[in-house]
Amino acid sequence: MTRLQTLGNRVGTQASKIPVAQPGSWRNDKATSGQRGYTYAWQKASKAFILANPLCVMCDALGRVTATALVDHIQPHRGDMTLFWDRANWQPLCTYCHSSVKQREEAGRL
Incomplete structure (x- = not known):
């Protein structure tokens, strides 16, 4: 019985770790x-874009x-599928640039 109570507490704490969209985020759905x-x-x-643009x-x-790790949308598409698939709006980025430099740019902090 004690074990089930402990497991119940663990399940409860895990639910609080589910990521939630940031306030002001376009993606609150x-x-x-x-x-x-x-x-x-x-x-x-x-993948084809990364092969053609390796840096x-x-x-x-x-x-x-630095090797390209992912394709970034230069202008955030915010759900607009026309902009999402516009290859002129794609750029090859490494993980560091996408996760730090680009995020600061989009937040207006750079």
Whole structure:
């Protein structure tokens, strides 16, 4: 019996760790990544884009050579599928540039 009570507490604490959209975020819905457009078709298109653009553009501008890790939307698409699939709106970025530099730019802190 004691074990079940302990497990109950663990389940309760895990529920509080579910990520919640930040206040002011455009994505306050509970749409899955597939519903937001990140489907198998996106996986194939982004992999092909990375193969054609193997270097991070932000690192390249600073004279560094860093491999591309993902495809970033230059202008956030915010659910607009036309903008989402517009290849002129794609840029190759490394994880660091996407997770730090680009996020600060979008938040207006750079």
